[in-house]
Every structure is written in structure tokens, then in C-alpha cells.
Amino acid sequence: MLEETLPLATVTVLAVLEQAYFSLQVINARRKFSVSAPATSGPPEFERVFRAQTNCSEYFPIFISVLWTAGVFFSPGLSSVCGLLYLYGRFRYFHGYSESSQGRLAPLYFSAHVLWALIGLSSLGIVLSFFRFYLDFQLGSALNLF
Amino acid sequence: MLEETLPLATVTVLAVLEQAYFSLQVINARRKFSVSAPATSGPPEFERVFRAQTNCSEYFPIFISVLWTAGVFFSPGLSSVCGLLYLYGRFRYFHGYSESSQGRLAPLYFSAHVLWALIGLSSLGIVLSFFRFYLDFQLGSALNLF
Amino acid sequence: MLEETLPLATVTVLAVLEQAYFSLQVINARRKFSVSAPATSGPPEFERVFRAQTNCSEYFPIFISVLWTAGVFFSPGLSSVCGLLYLYGRFRYFHGYSESSQGRLAPLYFSAHVLWALIGLSSLGIVLSFFRFYLDFQLGSALNLF
Numbered sequence: 001m002l003e004e005t006l007p008l009a010t011v012t013v014l015a016v017l018e019q020a021y022f023s024l025q026v027i028n029a030r031r032k033f034s035v036s037a038p039a040t041s042g043p044p045e046f047e048r049v050f051r052a053q054t055n056c057s058e059y060f061p062i063f064i065s066v067l068w069t070a071g072v073f074f075s076p077g078l079s080s081v082c083g084l085l086y087l088y089g090r091f092r093y094f095h096g097y098s099e100s101s102q103g104r105l106a107p108l109y110f111s112a113h114v115l116w117a118l119i120g121l122s123s124l125g126i127v128l129s130f131f132r133f134y135l136d137f138q139l140g141s142a143l144n145l146f
Numbered sequence: 147m148l149e150e151t152l153p154l155a156t157v158t159v160l161a162v163l164e165q166a167y168f169s170l171q172v173i174n175a176r177r178k179f180s181v182s183a184p185a186t187s188g189p190p191e192f193e194r195v196f197r198a199q200t201n202c203s204e205y206f207p208i209f210i211s212v213l214w215t216a217g218v219f220f221s222p223g224l225s226s227v228c229g230l231l232y233l234y235g236r237f238r239y240f241h242g243y244s245e246s247s248q249g250r251l252a253p254l255y256f257s258a259h260v261l262w263a264l265i266g267l268s269s270l271g272i273v274l275s276f277f278r279f280y281l282d283f284q285l286g287s288a289l290n291l292f
Numbered sequence: 293m294l295e296e297t298l299p300l301a302t303v304t305v306l307a308v309l310e311q312a313y314f315s316l317q318v319i320n321a322r323r324k325f326s327v328s329a330p331a332t333s334g335p336p337e338f339e340r341v342f343r344a345q346t347n348c349s350e351y352f353p354i355f356i357s358v359l360w361t362a363g364v365f366f367s368p369g370l371s372s373v374c375g376l377l378y379l380y381g382r383f384r385y386f387h388g389y390s391e392s393s394q395g396r397l398a399p400l401y402f403s404a405h406v407l408w409a410l411i412g413l414s415s416l417g418i419v420l421s422f423f424r425f426y427l428d429f430q431l432g433s434a435l436n437l438f
Contacts, residue, residue: 002364002365002421003421003425006365006418006421006422006425009361009364009365009414009417009418010418012357012358012361012414013358013361013411013414013415013418015357016354016357016358016411016414017411019354020411036393037343037393037396038336038339038340038342038343038389038393039339040343044184047184047185048184050184051183051184051186054350057350058200058203060353060354061206061207061210061353062162062165062206064353064357065158065161065162065210066158066159066162069155069158069159072148072155073148073152073155097184101182101183101184104183119159119162119163119166122155122158122159122162123159125155126152126155126156126159129148129149129152130152133149133152190330193330193331194330196330197329197330197332204346204349207352207353207356208308208311208352211304211307211308211356212304212305212308215301215304215305218294218301219294219298219301243330247328247329247330250329265305265308265309265312268301268304268305268308269305271301272298272301272302272305275294275295275298276298279295279298
């Protein structure tokens with residue numbers, strides 16, 4: 001069981017490292033554009049970096065939840081591959097958004113599609129597990145008749 | 147073990163779908179009130195929708211953490227029922243807040259009470275598990291005397 | 293397995309309680325400085341409390357992810373001790389930031405170091421688990437030769 005979740009744990013640590021990287025970019029942008037905490041507004045260049053990081057942070061727990069649900073109830077391998085694609089999409093989103101508001105859109109749609117794929121795999125895994133559990137129960141009851 | 151967590155996984159996926167729904171409402175509000183990213187301030191109608199979504203996002207990982215702790219250490223069924231009530235409360239909170247600041251309060255208190263119930267169930271489950279573990283150990287030591 | 297994760301579940305519930313405490317402080321600050329929702333800007337005293345809570349919320353899911361990865365794949369005891377240190381650092385960060393922007397820095401660096409320690413333990417645990425899994429497999433294949 002634990003071995004099967006190793007790829008999921010690996011993707012989780014990579015996701016944390018990516019968030020740490022985004023946080024460092026915000027610290028750099030605060031210095032570069034002289035926006036001292038607690039302020040979060042400033043030149044659009046700063047605000048785009050700040051909002052890119054906030055958006056990635058907001059989606060982090062959603063991503064981790066469906067990564068593990070899809071991984072445990074459907075397939076750890078397929079879920080981890082989707083996880084890596086998601087992290088790649090978020091990396092491109094962050095740098096696209098840092099350059100222009102328009103630049104965030106293509107990688108944002110890509111990340112959203114990967115997230116929907118993970119939601120789909122999670123749902124499929126849950127439905128299949130319900131059926132398996134229910135059929136085992138039915139089979140067990142049927143066998144008890146003999 | 148895995149079968150017992152199926153209701154928790156189901157509530158988790160429903161919570162993710164609810165967050166996706168809230169995000170789409172923010173995208174609609176951005177269009178309706180012409181507030182382009184990265185801006186997050188605008189007319190109060192927009193700011194209420196934006197803050198409602200931010201607040202739900204902020205509580206999402208806290209909710210998922212206590213949902214699973216209460217579910218694994220106390221009762222997956224009771225925890226999942228609380229989870230569904232929480233998601234219902236958050237749905238009413240989002241739409242109440244979208245209409246007026248006052249409208250967010252009743253469902254916010256409701257969600258907070260459900261969250262406290264989940265924190266209570268988690269704590270109870272952890273304390274009971276500690277006792278069970280400690281008593282098993284004690285019993286084991288006592289049996290070794292014979 | 294479940295007993296081993298009890299300290300991690302305990303730290304998780306404590307982390308949730310700490311977030312609840314921070315949220316109550318923001319509600320108090322909203323009253324004290326007359327900043328009604330949905331507004332999030334106001335006097336610097338309010339903005340510091342608000343940003344302190346937002347920053348802690350943002351790091352909450354990252355912290356929970358590495359707490360459990362380090363706990364399950366390396367050591368639940370060591371990971372829980374790091375977890376308690378992190379929560380202590382965040383408590384000091386919140387109160388330091390509430391007083392002055394400068395006051396947030398020392399406890400922020402402390403929390404960041406503890407988080408990096410948890411990322412290190414997670415990575416080490418994952419690498420060791422990969423090797424153990426691979427070596428068991430290798431040993432299994434070698435034994436099949438006899």
C-alpha cells in the first residue's frame with residue numbers, strides 16, 4: 001500500500017517545492033518594485049507576480065486532494081503523470097502571468113484541463129470502488145445461501 | 147480500510163466541485179463588472195463575490211483536514227454527514243455574500259458550527275485512539291506476567 | 293499503522309485550532325479598526341493582522357502535506373516535533389507581524405527553516421522507501437534463482 005503511494009508522495013513534495021519557488025519570486029518582486037509588506041498593491045508588474053502566486057496557492061490544496069483521491073482509488077501511476085503535467089502547467093502559468101495578463105490564459109486552461117482529468121479519475125475510482133464493495137457484499141450474501 | 151474511507155473521498159470530490167463552481171462565479175463576475183485580472187478591487191458587488199470565493203478557498207484545506215481526521219479516527223459516516231452539511235452551508239454563504247455583506251453571516255455561523263463539530267469529533271477520536279492504544283499496551287504487559 | 297499516525301493527527305488538529313484563533317483575531321481587528329467585509333484594506337495595523345492570517349492560511353496546506361509525507365515515509369515522531377515547532381513559530385510570527393512589519397521577520401525565517409526541515413525529511417523518506425522497495429524486489433528476484 002505504502003509503496004503504491006510513493007509516486008504520489010513524490011509529486012506532493014515537488015508541488016511544495018514549486019510553491020516555495022513561487023514564494024521566492026514574490027519576495028524578489030517586492031524588492032524589485034519596492035512594495036513592502038503588508039501592501040499587496042503596486043505596479044501591475046508586481047501585482048501580476050503576486051496574483052500568480054496567490055492563485056497557485058489557492059489551487060494547491062484542491063490539486064493535492066484530487067491527486068491523492070485519483071491515485072488511491074483509481075491509479076497512482078496515471079494520477080502522478082497528471083500531477084506532473086499540472087505542475088508543468090502551473091510553472092508556465094506563473095511565468096506567463098508575470099509577463100502579461102494575456103500570457104496566463106493558455107497555461108491556465110491547460111492546468112484546468114489536467115485538474116478536470118484528475119477530478120474525472122477520482123470520480124471514476126470512487127464509483128468503481130462503490131460497485132466493487134457492493135458486488136463483493138452481494139456475492140458474499142449469495143454464497144451464504146449455500 | 148479503503149472501503150471505509152469511500153464516503154470521505156466522495157465528500158472530498160464534491161468539495162472540489164463546489165470550489166470549481168465558486169471559481170466560475172468569480173470569472174463571470176469579472177466579466178459582468180469589467181474587472182480584469184490582476185485587479186481584485188472594483189464595485190462592492192464584485193468584491194463580495196471575490197471575497198466569498200477567497201474565504202471558501204482559505205477554509206477548504208482546514209475542512210478537508212478535519213473531515214479526514216474525524217472520519218479516520220472517529221466515524222467516516224458521521225464525518226461525511228457533517229461534511230455534506232458544511233458544503234451546503236458554504237453554498238448558502240457564497241450566494242448570501244454575493245447579495246449582501248449581511249447575507250453572509252447566518253450561513254457563515256452555520257458552517258463554523260459544523261467545522262467546530264468536525265474539530266470536536268477529530269479530538270474525541272484522537273483521545274479515544276490514544277487510550278485504546280495505551281490500554282492495549284497495558285493489557286499486553288499484564289498478560290506477559292502470566 | 294493508524295496508531296503511528298496519531299501524533300500527526302494531533303498536530304493537524306492543533307494546526308486547525310491555531311488557524312481558528314488567527315481568524316478570530318482578524319474578526320476582532322475588523323471591529324477595532326472599523327473595517328467591514330468585503331473590504332480588506334484599512335489602517336496598517338489592520339492590514340498587518342489581515343496579511344498575517346492570510347499568509348498562515350496560504351502555508352497551512354503546504355505544512356500539512358509535508359507533515360504527513362515526512363511522518364508517514366520517514367518518522368512520525370520527528371515530523372510531529374517539527375510540526376509543533378512550526379506552529380510555535382507561526383504563533384510568534386502572527387503576533388510579531390500584528391505589532392510591526394519588522395516583527396514578522398525573525399519568526400518567519402524560523403518557520404521557513406522548520407518547513408525546509410520537513411521537506412528534507414519527506415524527500416529523504418521517499419528516497420529511502422524507493423531504495424527499500426527496489427532492493428526488496430532485487431532480493432526477491434535473486435532468491436528466485438535458487
